[in-house]
Amino acid sequence: MEEEVVKLFGSRSSPFCCRVECALKLKGVKYEYITEDLSNKSNLLLQYNPVHKKIPVLVHGGKAVVESMIILEYIEETWPEVNPLLPADLHERSVARFWMKFIEDKCLSIWQAFRTKGEQQTKAIADSLEMLKTIEEHALTGKAFFNGDNIGLTDLAFGILVYWSSVIEVVIKVKILDAQTFPLITSWKQRFMEVSEIKDCLPNYDELVTFFKLRREIVLAAAATSS
């Protein structure tokens, strides 16, 4: 039916869009991917997300849903049967949402590390390490995925961030996710990356490195000019 058409407005360089695409793949939902030119945003994007004017935007039956974490909840509520991505138990759901919010609140540090150098970058890297330490100690003990045996929304929130972080690590030449310091996260990451729907969605690693190397040069040059 026309009103059931699913469109994802996004960009392959955005982890926030990748999270959403992975969820659609896991649910087996057919969708059209519409690549946005972020330097020249389409009128449709501005109309669908007038407050933030950002991707990703999911359009389902002509109605827009925005913000990656909210889109994830929407996808789970709309297609609950295939691959449930939140636990059925209400307490466990609150724990899953706790970690989603934790990741969302703390993920800025890796972008801060990407955007800065010197002291600011050192502080941002310390914040990233602190985030990983909390997850290593509290979130994954004795479990294959955040919710237990099966991949869920929290894995998408964290996993895609970890993949992009591994790109940033190369760009800024700093190892953050060390296997010896973070054994649980490291083995979880391996399991996560082996899920076929995830593999299908992740953009090519080397291309991301090239893209973000150039991006960092531009960002640092702009910061030098404005300071």
Next chain:
Amino acid sequence: MEEEVVKLFGSRSSPFCCRVECALKLKGVKYEYITEDLSNKSNLLLQYNPVHKKIPVLVHGGKAVVESMIILEYIEETWPEVNPLLPADLHERSVARFWMKFIEDKCLSIWQAFRTKGEQQTKAIADSLEMLKTIEEHALTGKAFFNGDNIGLTDLAFGILVYWSSVIEVVIKVKILDAQTFPLITSWKQRFMEVSEIKDCLPNYDELVTFFKLRREIVLAAAATSS
């Protein structure tokens, strides 16, 4: 049943706890309120919320749920029948969650205005005004409450913040929520404050002003010492 006992660990000076208490009242859930001494947190609190060590904590059947927005979702999922606080329509739910997240992300500016003076405060007040402007223009047109005719989670998220902000305005002697600039928010606020369950939960205004006046002195003195 013992396993169904509901306890709320909180403090009457915290808007985040007040949100949760309002939701419990709207649902008609019986609960025990356990006041935490924030200068000397209980072992129970640290055990229930080991990551953030913060209130509010909702304990239901011996299990802890933390973070006010996540507790609100938990309350809605656990007691969905009485006073539904999220729309039944999935797209409308995503809109409600969009505004909850928007409010959560932007609410820091009023606390920043409370904690600072001079240029920093001017910037924080400008951010608060920008937040109100977005809500005035996009969220409340033609509606009694955020979700339509009935009070919901977004109203709790925003309404309690607005009440505390009205306290902060007096403490810092700056009017932010002006009725002429924000007519929709102003009339919405009146409706919100008239809901009996909300009235029951709001702490005494004058006592909050006294509390936050003293608190601001302490915060500014500490900032002056450390700078």
